[in-house]
Amino acid sequence: MNNIKKLLVSVALLGTTSFAAAADQNLGAIAVGTMKSFSSATPAGASFLDTIYFSLTSQGTTSAGVGTLNYTVAGTSILGIDNLSLALYDSANVQRGNGLDFTINSLSAGDYYLKVQGLTTGLQGGYYAGSIKVSPVPEPGTMGMMATGLMLMAMVMYRRRDAS
Numbered sequence: 001m002n003n004i005k006k007l008l009v010s011v012a013l014l015g016t017t018s019f020a021a022a023a024d025q026n027l028g029a030i031a032v033g034t035m036k037s038f039s040s041a042t043p044a045g046a047s048f049l050d051t052i053y054f055s056l057t058s059q060g061t062t063s064a065g066v067g068t069l070n071y072t073v074a075g076t077s078i079l080g081i082d083n084l085s086l087a088l089y090d091s092a093n094v095q096r097g098n099g100l101d102f103t104i105n106s107l108s109a110g111d112y113y114l115k116v117q118g119l120t121t122g123l124q125g126g127y128y129a130g131s132i133k134v135s136p137v138p139e140p141g142t143m144g145m146m147a148t149g150l151m152l153m154a155m156v157m158y159r160r161r162d163a164s
Contacts (some may be wrong), residue, residue, distance in 0.1 A: 025027050025052045025053070027054040029055050029120075031057045033136065035131055036131065037130065040116070041125060042120060047120075050117070052115075056109045056112065056134060058105060059108050060137055063133045064088060067100065068081040079125065088112060091111040105139050
């Protein structure tokens with residue numbers, strides 16, 4: 001009888017507390033010029049901290065973003081997430097960026113991970129989706145060529161003005 005009481009108290013305590021859910025995903029290698037997506041569904045009343053691992057094959061401008069699907073019927077939240085956040089860390093656990101949508105110029109090749117966290121508020125939990133895209137970084141020679149072209153155009157305009 002005493003064991004049954006302990007079991008019932010344990011079940012009651014578990015039922016009244018929210019539980020944390022964690023999901024790890026591995027996107028693998030991301031090459032320049034590609035985009036990869038990630039998503040997760042989390043049970044109702046749960047706080048979560050998901051980790052998404054990936055590696056960059058070469059240096060690139062990296063953009064990441066995440067959003068949530070909020071679904072309400074007759075004023076009742078069916079799917080929802082509050083306090084959604086996204087942060088990017090390198091392999092040395094140094095935060096490189098954060099926000100629901102951000103871009104980092106010239107992120108070096110290497111291993112990285114994203115942390116997505118929030119609290120589900122819907123009766124059926126919550127759902128989020130995000131993506132990470134790596135674009136080429138303009139080469140220094142391209143910037144120098146553009147600066148030279150602008151200087152030449154300025155000289156031509158200056159000479160035309162002097163000629164008139």
